[in-house]
Amino acid sequence: MLVKANIFLTFCLKSTQHLICFIRLVLFCFEAVKNNSTMTPRSRVVICLVALTLACQVQSHSWIACSDYAEKNGADWDHTKCRGYPRDAAQFAQKNSFGQDRGFDYRPGADAPGCKTKYSNGAYSSEYPKAIYFPGQQVIIVHPMKNHGADEGCTNKHIPDNANKVYRGRKDTDRDMSFSYYRTTLVADLGVSPVGSAHQASYPKPGYQNAPHFCKNTDRSMGTYSFNVPQELAAGEYTFVWRWSFNGPGDIYSTCFDVIVAPNKASRDSMLLGRGVNNFYVACGGITSGLGAGSRIGCDGGPPPTNPPTTPRIVTTTRAPAPTTPRITQAPTRGPDGSVMKPINIFQMTGDVVLGAPNNGVTRRYVMVRFDCPVQASFWNARLTSASNGHYELVQENPDHIRSGVVFYTANFQGPCNAAMPPHAKLIKDE
Structure with missing residues (x-):
């Protein structure tokens, strides 16, 4: 039996x-x-x-588990990449047990509350903070698949997906409104996954079913969406509401995630640093879940140059403030007017290595980055192959990363590093 x-x-x-x-x-x-x-x-x-x-x-159905994830089209959950969480995640969507059912899936009626729980002072914490966005940012949010993927290898190609959207309330208010109220202000249409005769086996894909490792664990595999924060959105706090329609347009599930919108990327990075977070990753270009153009705001200021420069340059976007009493790391020099030039010490920086646009057919880019000061550096769209005494060797293999023409980094110096000793980079070769 x-x-x-x-x-x-x-x-x-x-x-x-x-x-x-x-x-x-x-x-x-x-x-x-x-x-x-x-x-x-x-x-x-x-x-x-x-x-x-x-x-x-x-x-079991689904919910948003992370409202600011530092990897686009990722395959496997890594809680260290999550910088923001949904409301009451500490109770319902714990970071160390991704996809475990704790009653977080919520089906709102039209006039029912849009959020499963009401906003409270305990809804967020240092362990489960609100997401911080900036206008124009391309954002990644995450959900567990909970067996709802169309894949002939482990389910079938007819698993439905009928709507995926993000709505919001007004700035600094509207935290506990009805679902029908939130639906009047659309942030982003996240598309619909192709199923049935339109089913595609490749990734990424629009809608709910963007989960490259779905068949490895149909219940707890990770699905992701990407969307652009509206550029005109004023700085402040907002309640965002995710809506997923499963079996039909009226079969709706929702999750609320409250977000802080900073004035710009520099402000966002400063706020993250204040939390002890130094991962300033921003998804750049490509396409969003709704099949629109992915924003490059906050990346390198625009598309990569047509012809790559002979020597890649490193663009620094933020610097941590120097201490009140500067520590001198080299003998002072004199400026054009004969005055003594004071050294500037750097303790932390983030930016990008500008490689330039690759030629057609390039499938790998090999890059070397060297820091002359003791440092711990991280790179967000290249794979680290070796690291020794500030010398880093990297390879880009993801097509989106290669097309971007840049390598993003953040560096935390182990002591004061003089600004006159900038890092160096070299494009070793393209394959």
């Missing part, structure tokens, strides 16, 4: 009518144990409860 139930369960996972299928599974189990005279009453109850549990687990 258990073998038959397992076959039935596998069929249900591949079915488009999940609820009907699992009801039949439970009825099958009850009927089977009722007719099995060798089972004790207690054994019959246990087996049927197991069937119910399986049905409930597979029927």
Whole structure:
């Protein structure tokens, strides 16, 4: 009987009518144990409860687990890349147990509250902070798949996806409004995943089902969206509301995530640094979940140059303030007017290595970056192949990263580093 139930369960996972299928599974189990005279009453109850549990687990739906993720089109959850969380994530969407069901999925009616929980002072914390955006930023948000992906390798190509959108309330207010109220102000249309005859096996894809490793764990694999924050959005705090329509337009699930909109990227980076976060990654270019052009605001100021420069330059976008009493790292020099020039010490910087646009057909770019001061550096769109005494070797392999023409970095110096000793970079070769 258990073998038959397992076959039935596998069929249900591949079915488009999940609820009907699992009801039949439970009825099958009850009927089977009722007719099995060798089972004790207690054994019959246990087996049927197991069937119910399986049905409930597979029927779980989804929610937003991270409202600011530092990787576009990522495949596997890494909580160190999450810089912002949904409301009450500490209770419902804990970072170390991604995708675990804690009752966070929420189905709002039109006039019901748009958010599962009301806003409170305890909704966020240093461990689960609000996201910080800036106008024009391309943002990545994350959700667990919860078995709702169309993939012939592990489910089927007919798993539906009917709408994915982000709405918002007004600045500094509207934290606990009805779902119909939030729907009047659209932030972004996140597209719809192609299913059925339009199904595509490749990634990335629009809508809910952008999950490259879905078949590795259909329940807890990571799905991501990308969208552009409206450029005209004024600095302040907002409640954003994610809406996903599963089986049909009216089969709606929602999650609220409150965000801080900083005036610009420099302000956002300063606020993140104040939290102890030095990952200033920004998704750059490409396409968004709604198949629009991905913003490059906050990247390198615009598209990469047509012809790559002979020697890549490093653009510094932020510098940490020098201490009140400067520490001199080299002998002072004199300026054109004969006055003594004071050294400027840097403790932290972030920016990009401008490689320039690649030629057609390039599939790998090999880059060297060297810092002359003791440093811990991180790179956000290139893979680190070696690091020794401030000398870093990197390779770009992702097509979007290669097309960007830049490598993004952040550097934390282990002591004061004089600004007269900037880092150096070299494009070793293209393949």
